Amino acid sequence: MKHIERARVISNRYIGDNICDLVMECSGIARESRAGQFVEVYPDNGKNILARPISICEINKIQGTVRLVFQIVGKGTELFSALEPGDTVRVLGPCGNGYDLVDDVEKTVLLVGGGIGIPPLLEACRELNCSKTAVLGYRSDPFLADGFADAGAKVYITTDDGSAGFKGNVVDLLKAEDIKADVIYSCGPRIMLKFLSQWAVEQGIDCYVSMEERMACGIGACVGCAIPITDGKDWTYKKVCKDGPVFDCREVVWQ
């Protein structure tokens, strides 16, 4: 069940270039959230009327908090970057389906993230109780990578400029290191997800991707965030906010 809460900011700091790390208390939402879901955060300033969908990076059900790691990309996120401890902000959530994580210690899981798509994979990493490898692609600064190591993952880093880890993209690294897995959970730029999906299908690995699209309501009513999804024969527009954001990579129409 979804909640609308006035969340209280616990902490808010920069952890990278234009990357904010916001922890807020919203116990109802925290209680019901799972990895891969997102919250809708409302600017409530009169001119920016729509909520901003932000993926959940970490859930603490005991303390009733969620952690959001987001990039400043426009007016809404700029506003949230200025929130200070004690401030409150209106939040709706949890939204979307989230990752259906394997619950089998025998399995090997691969988490593949790109840029600001990396945060939701951290909660997935924390919840998985099997052998896990994280392949994290960045432009340069590898934010959040330590969190994956702390959660027990073997971590590979790639950067576009070669400033840290492997120089190149995540799929290049998967091929170079000949990494194997039973299932992949992924989030990142569409182009990365597309090439990852091709590789996963070739390798015969189940792969789940978290998609993004412009949204208005975040709950499935406005039908704004539709993307083409196929059953192999025909295609229809499905809602990223409600049917997704996580889809089986074989269902996504990638062209």
Add this chain to the structure above:
Amino acid sequence: MNTKVDICGVELKNPVMTASGTFGSGREFSELTDLNKIGAVTVKGVAAVPWKGNPAPRIAEVYGGMLNSVGLQNPGVKHFIENDIPFLRQYDTKIVVNVCGHSIDQYKDVVKELRGQDIDLLELNISCPNVDEGGMAFGTDPVMVERVVREVKKEADKPLIVKLSPNVTDITATAKAAVCGGADALSLINTLTGMKIDIHKRAPVLYRKIGGMSGPAVKPVALRMVYEVCKCVDVPVIGMGGISDGEDALEFIMAGATAIAIGTANFVDPRATANTVKGIEEYMKKYNISDINEIRGIIE
């Protein structure tokens, strides 16, 4: 205190409705707000067969509002009848079905399918700006408006509301034409055509370049049009366009609207409908108004 209003013989417990396309068929909102508090739910546009809708991006935020270019994606009238009517009938609210089509025959097909169904009112959508055929193409020419309404009205077994486009020079001309064609009530406004350009990508934000603008920024335009239409027709008018709360709703009622609809505000606050009802009631209490109908159209 009476908040009941009458739309063509259908009694709404209060004048607050939802605007088509902003509330689905209520299902998504039912876990966040009490549908029993809403006078009527106007559902998302229903076509004779499933419509895919437009490619994304379909949404752009603009100052004090938003643009949409959804293109009336819907699973068709049969799906609606099987799934949405039984769902909505669990609640104590009236059901208004928004009818869309690419041609007069398609509108008629939907209305025929809905004959005998357990719904309360029909709303004819001849004002959607996001489809190439039908929609606004029908709603901006008074001659065409009268013709479409007359043809569809013949098939209807429920009162017919006609939803008007604001993208005209004189909205009283299309309003009068709809009434001449047999409209039992009017609703206005649909969205205003608008545009947004991403200067970094040097491209329009919306895939279809132009979409429909809604939200608080359009309210003064909507209010002016509702006021003008209420002065020139005798049928009930449902006012909408940027209404977010009780204060906004009361402006439209004072301008002459019998009922009002909450649209984009549902995205800004999923509880906007119930809050609006509360706002109206508080105002009535404060000014000792025993019947909401007393203040309807009090602006000369």
